[in-house]
Amino acid sequence: xxxxPAEVVTPAVLIDVDVLDRNIERMAASMLxxxxxxxxxxxxxxxxxxxxxxxxAGAVGITVATIGEAxxxxxxxxxxxxxxxxxxxxxxxxxxxxxxxxxxxxxxxVDSAESATTMGxxxxxxxxxxxxxxxxxxxxxxxxxxxxxxxxxxxxAAAAGLTVSGVFTFPGHSYRPGMPxxxxxxENDALGLAATALTGAGFEVTTISGGSTPTALISGExxxxxxxxxxxxxxxxQQLELERCSWDEIALTVAAxxxxxxxxxxxxxxxxxxxxxxxxxxxxxxxWATGFARLPEYPEAKVTALSEHHATVxxxxxxxxxxxxxxxxxxxxxxxxxxxxxxxxTVVRGGAVVEQWAVAARGRNN
Amino acid sequence: xxxxPAEVVTPAVLIDVDVLDRNIERMAASMLxxxxxxxxxxxxxxxxxxxxxxxxAGAVGITVATIGEAxxxxxxxxxxxxxxxxxxxxxxxxxxxxxxxxxxxxxxxVDSAESATTMGxxxxxxxxxxxxxxxxxxxxxxxxxxxxxxxxxxxxAAAAGLTVSGVFTFPGHSYRPGMPxxxxxxENDALGLAATALTGAGFEVTTISGGSTPTALISGExxxxxxxxxxxxxxxxQQLELERCSWDEIALTVAAxxxxxxxxxxxxxxxxxxxxxxxxxxxxxxxWATGFARLPEYPEAKVTALSEHHATVxxxxxxxxxxxxxxxxxxxxxxxxxxxxxxxxTVVRGGAVVEQWAVAARGRNN
Numbered sequence: 001x002x003x004x005p006a007e008v009v010t011p012a013v014l015i016d017v018d019v020l021d022r023n024i025e026r027m028a029a030s031m032l033x034x035x036x037x038x039x040x041x042x043x044x045x046x047x048x049x050x051x052x053x054x055x056x057a058g059a060v061g062i063t064v065a066t067i068g069e070a071x072x073x074x075x076x077x078x079x080x081x082x083x084x085x086x087x088x089x090x091x092x093x094x095x096x097x098x099x100x101x102x103x104x105x106x107x108x109x110v111d112s113a114e115s116a117t118t119m120g121x122x123x124x125x126x127x128x129x130x131x132x133x134x135x136x137x138x139x140x141x142x143x144x145x146x147x148x149x150x151x152x153x154x155x156x157a158a159a160a161g162l163t164v165s166g167v168f169t170f171p172g173h174s175y176r177p178g179m180p181x182x183x184x185x186x187e188n189d190a191l192g193l194a195a196t197a198l199t200g201a202g203f204e205v206t207t208i209s210g211g212s213t214p215t216a217l218i219s220g221e222x223x224x225x226x227x228x229x230x231x232x233x234x235x236x237x238q239q240l241e242l243e244r245c246s247w248d249e250i251a252l253t254v255a256a257x258x259x260x261x262x263x264x265x266x267x268x269x270x271x272x273x274x275x276x277x278x279x280x281x282x283x284x285x286x287x288w289a290t291g292f293a294r295l296p297e298y299p300e301a302k303v304t305a306l307s308e309h310h311a312t313v314x315x316x317x318x319x320x321x322x323x324x325x326x327x328x329x330x331x332x333x334x335x336x337x338x339x340x341x342x343x344x345x346t347v348v349r350g351g352a353v354v355e356q357w358a359v360a361a362r363g364r365n366n
Numbered sequence: 367x368x369x370x371p372a373e374v375v376t377p378a379v380l381i382d383v384d385v386l387d388r389n390i391e392r393m394a395a396s397m398l399x400x401x402x403x404x405x406x407x408x409x410x411x412x413x414x415x416x417x418x419x420x421x422x423a424g425a426v427g428i429t430v431a432t433i434g435e436a437x438x439x440x441x442x443x444x445x446x447x448x449x450x451x452x453x454x455x456x457x458x459x460x461x462x463x464x465x466x467x468x469x470x471x472x473x474x475x476v477d478s479a480e481s482a483t484t485m486g487x488x489x490x491x492x493x494x495x496x497x498x499x500x501x502x503x504x505x506x507x508x509x510x511x512x513x514x515x516x517x518x519x520x521x522x523a524a525a526a527g528l529t530v531s532g533v534f535t536f537p538g539h540s541y542r543p544g545m546p547x548x549x550x551x552x553e554n555d556a557l558g559l560a561a562t563a564l565t566g567a568g569f570e571v572t573t574i575s576g577g578s579t580p581t582a583l584i585s586g587e588x589x590x591x592x593x594x595x596x597x598x599x600x601x602x603x604q605q606l607e608l609e610r611c612s613w614d615e616i617a618l619t620v621a622a623x624x625x626x627x628x629x630x631x632x633x634x635x636x637x638x639x640x641x642x643x644x645x646x647x648x649x650x651x652x653x654w655a656t657g658f659a660r661l662p663e664y665p666e667a668k669v670t671a672l673s674e675h676h677a678t679v680x681x682x683x684x685x686x687x688x689x690x691x692x693x694x695x696x697x698x699x700x701x702x703x704x705x706x707x708x709x710x711x712t713v714v715r716g717g718a719v720v721e722q723w724a725v726a727a728r729g730r731n732n
Contacts, residue, residue: 009458065675086625086639088690142626144626258454260478268507269507271507273509279703279706283703285649309432309731310508312507337649341706341707342731363707363708365378366376366378
């Protein structure tokens with residue numbers, strides 16, 4: 001399994017392109033088989049080459065989180081972009097949205113009457129060229145309105161001159177063991193209620209958009225017309241521990257080196273330190289996770305702490321501590337953060353480097 | 367206090383240069399007053415302009431975490447650099463270390479006989495041009511050897527042709543409420559024991575190097591000759607909650623906008639969502655922290671969750687929810703991560719933008 005090419009200087013992000021391609025195909029096939037459109041969230045990878053693969057495999061367009069991300073992918077020729085975020089639009093945002101809407105079909109999120117009114121006012125005569133989807137809270141309790149409040153927001157959006165085309169939700173409460181199936185049910189219920197309310201109020205609902213890698217492959221009747229999973233392209237330690245992907249579906253790893261090694265002594269724990277810290281792995285660590293990352297070659301090893309450039313790995317009693325200088329693969333907890341920490345990634349196939357890809361939209365936070 | 371200039375598009379990192387200058391002066395004066403050299407860790411800011419200020423204020427050189435960071439600052443003319451990391455040196459690292467050693471006085475960390483031997487072998491005839499400091503574990507239990515093991519590592523380094531000049535430690539266990547004073551004591555004890563052991567074994571110990579912003583201002587007898595604090599230039603929410611800085615010593619904030627607003631309804635909590643998520647704040651969240659960040663204008667508000675582009679802020683009952691579109695300042699838990707997430711920062715003075723600084727060493731993970 002450990003196929004870190006000799007020329008890779010650690011720490012570095014490796015993408016196994018064969019695994020990536022299989023992940024892209026699997027999700028595309030599942031969506032097609034269920035009559036759902038796939039609009040992958042590209043904040044996961046921020047990489048032009050991967051978006052092109054997703055579109056070639058049948059994705060109808062892409063999802064992004066920021067105007068800046070939309071600009072990067074629109075400049076690469078993507079023609080259908082949804083900014084799945086409750087934008088608060090001031091004059092500079094309006095100028096950028098206008099420019100985007102001339103380059104692609106553009107939809108944006110909105111979750112209050114006031115944001116819709118402000119957006120319409122800032123866009124002025126161009127408001128109608130932007131589609132809006134009303135964000136619904138399906139149980140994550142972050143942004144979004146209750147299904148019962150959707151019509152009020154849609155009316156404000158329509159009054160502001162915007163084109164209301166449907167609803168969306170992100171069932172982020174799926175990110176906890178035992179939750180994906182229930183969250184998928186909540187998502188379905190909330191989208192169904194919200195879409196029915198909009199239709200009842202006279203809106204033509206063309207898009208009902210759901211999301212999340214943990215819920216996307218849960219089959220069953222769906223109120224959604226499209227889904228927006230992101231992480232599925234790579235998988236990560238969170239998805240492994242949620243049992244939403246298997247070890248052989250992990251396409252992204254961080255190549256790391258053992259730089260410090262400590263047999264138990266002086267009351268200390270038996271551990272190694274790797275050169276992959278929070279500045280490449282990211283430090284997301286939900287309370288249910290077993291640690292800050294996973295080691296595919298040593299599933300029993302626990303990554304108990306991350307500093308910026310150190311990962312402390314408590315070693316299982318069942319195996320020898322690896323020698324200093326050993327190169328190991330590390331699976332980050334949350335790949336979206338890892339991709340945002342590097343300017344480029346090393347693409348490998350069968351243990352050989354085949355390409356470097358730029359993380360084109362890295363750091364596009366606004 | 368809230369002086370977000372109108373032209374700033376959120377989310378964005380703001381540096382109040384007057385506060386920054388005061389922080390730099392205060393630490394420099396404290397070190398000078400105690401007869402200690404200051405070698406600030408620049409992984410905190412990764413910014414040439416700030417390193418120049420630190421050196422102008424009397425720092426004897428800088429500390430970095432990676433060879434890549436050293437290269438960026440050496441190229442800007444820094445003449446004395448310590449890579450405070452237990453490097454595992456392969457041929458590509460050796461080439462880069464050789465090049466650095468021609469540009470500046472260079473010291474590196476080592477924490478095992480085997481790494482020292484390997485480093486010396488890779489450097490060959492140039493080994494003597496690199497100083498090494500032996501890393502001591504003073505209680506953080508990450509990298510570093512026990513004081514009783516220092517001589518063995520130093521002997522290996524000397525045998526490998528390296529120039530042994532002393533010892534260093536990072537008392538990272540200071541990052542917990544109630545711990546800074548004890549950790550400073552541990553640091554002092556470990557450095558003292560290690561330096562005495564080295565001297566006793568015939569080594570000339572010229573550098574005894576300690577670290578950490580939580581411990582750096584704790585006065586008292588010190589075994590150290592130099593200290594390597596980093597975070598002190600900006601302060602952050604961790605330092606606030608450890609009572610290691612005050613609110614008016616916070617030089618770095620993230621400017622954010624309220625994009626979603628929810629009065630308690632449907633069983634949900636009263637909250638706002640800001641556009642500053644983990645992709646700009648970083649997601650470090652120690653178990654003792656009150657949340658993922660702090661709001662200086664609303665100290666009672668709790669940042670209960672971060673997604674990549676959302677900060678969920680549970681609002682105190684004692685004050686009104688801010689309107690949509692309100693621009694607020696956010697103090698990250700850990701500034702070193704924030705600086706590594708942006709390409710540039712906006713420098714402000716008295717509410718006006720005075721400059722943009724590039725984060726020159728951002729992403730230099732190896």
